[in-house]
Amino acid sequence: MVIVSGSHGSSISSKKVSASFFIFGDSFLDAGNNNYINTTTLDQANFWPYGETYFNFPTGRFSDGRLVSDFIAEYANLPLIPPFLEPGNSNYRNGVNFASSGAGALVETFHGSVIPLKTQAKYFKKVATRLRHNLGKDEAERVVSSAVYLFSIGSNDYLTLFLTASDLLNTYSHSQYVDMVIGNLTTIVKVVDQSENSVGSKVVRNPAGLGFI
Numbered sequence: 001m002v003i004v005s006g007s008h009g010s011s012i013s014s015k016k017v018s019a020s021f022f023i024f025g026d027s028f029l030d031a032g033n034n035n036y037i038n039t040t041t042l043d044q045a046n047f048w049p050y051g052e053t054y055f056n057f058p059t060g061r062f063s064d065g066r067l068v069s070d071f072i073a074e075y076a077n078l079p080l081i082p083p084f085l086e087p088g089n090s091n092y093r094n095g096v097n098f099a100s101s102g103a104g105a106l107v108e109t110f111h112g113s114v115i116p117l118k119t120q121a122k123y124f125k126k127v128a129t130r131l132r133h134n135l136g137k138d139e140a141e142r143v144v145s146s147a148v149y150l151f152s153i154g155s156n157d158y159l160t161l162f163l164t165a166s167d168l169l170n171t172y173s174h175s176q177y178v179d180m181v182i183g184n185l186t187t188i189v190k191v192v193d194q195s196e197n198s199v200g201s202k203v204v205r206n207p208a209g210l211g212f213i
Contacts, residue, residue, distance in 0.1 A: 005091040020143050021081050022127075023069050024120045024153035024192070027101035031067065032060025034101045036085035039113040043102040061103055069150060071099065076148075082125050092127045093135070095147060104157035105185040108168065117153055117188050125195055149192060157181045 026057050027045075032068075035046045045051075050058040054065030060083065061067050073081050081097045082089045088127035089096070101116035107116045159179075160166055168177060 005059065019076065020147035021069070021076065021078055022124060022149045023072055023081055023097040023099055023122065024094045024117060024124075024150070024188075024191075025099040026114075026156055027062040027099075028062065029069050029097065029099035029150065030083070030101040030154045031064060031099065032083040032098045033085045033097070033099060033115060034086070034148065035060040035083070037100070037113075039102070043088075043100075043110070043113055043150070045101065053204055067100075068152075072148075072150070082129070090130065092131055093143065096127055098123050099152070102156055103151055103153060104155075104160065105181045105188070106157050108166070109157050110164070114157055117185070120189050121191050121195075126156045128195055132167045144195075151189060152184070154181055154185065164186055 007138075023031075027043075030045075032046070034044050040108060041047070044060065045062045046058045046060050049059060049064060052058075052064050055061075061070075070080055073079065078094050081095050082095050098115070098120035100120065102110045102114040103109065103116055103120070104114075107118055109116065115191050128140065128144055131143055134140075135143065161169060161177075172180065
């Protein structure tokens with residue numbers, strides 16, 4: 001993991017004071033957002049055997065139980081962080097999960113079947129606006145400025161080159177493409193960082209190794 005920036009007193013290790021938790025990424029962190037979009041079963045986990053060991057039903061998590069983000073929330077004395085698109089979810093005081101299975105740092109990655117990182121950042125801005133409406137300007141700014149932000153994304157930007165009819169490598173060299181992925185991720189992290197003074201802790205998880213595919 002790479003710590004991108006510091007915080008103003010936020011902590012995910014404190015049992016006494018819990019910071020809000022905002023989650024961005026792909027299937028490693030998707031808690032069910034893809035249940036509510038028009039996509040394929042390849043990008044959904046709302047059927048067995050997903051969820052069989054902890055929830056006893058499929059929640060949309062690509063796991064038989066909990067995700068890394070769920071364990072972090074538990075350690076921080078937070079409830080499970082709900083997916084942004086879950087119907088009826090409007091209480092964002094503890095944070096929200098924007099992650100979408102199949103998503104990448106590039107908008108082109110599995111385009112039309114996922115929620116790209118750029119859109120996830122737009123959803124965050126909507127949440128920040130709703131927090132201001134519900135909590136007032138000062139308290140909303142305190143929530144987002146002391147929050148913890150987790151990003152895990154990037155693997156699908158490389159997988160899409162081989163699983164779709166992408167011609168991007170006909171336009172860009174391998175090194176240029178890698179620079180594009182890293183550049184887009186960096187840009188989005190900065191956008192979130194600058195939104196509503198969200199200067200909390202940023203953690204970027206390195207993409208999983210792809211050698212087994």
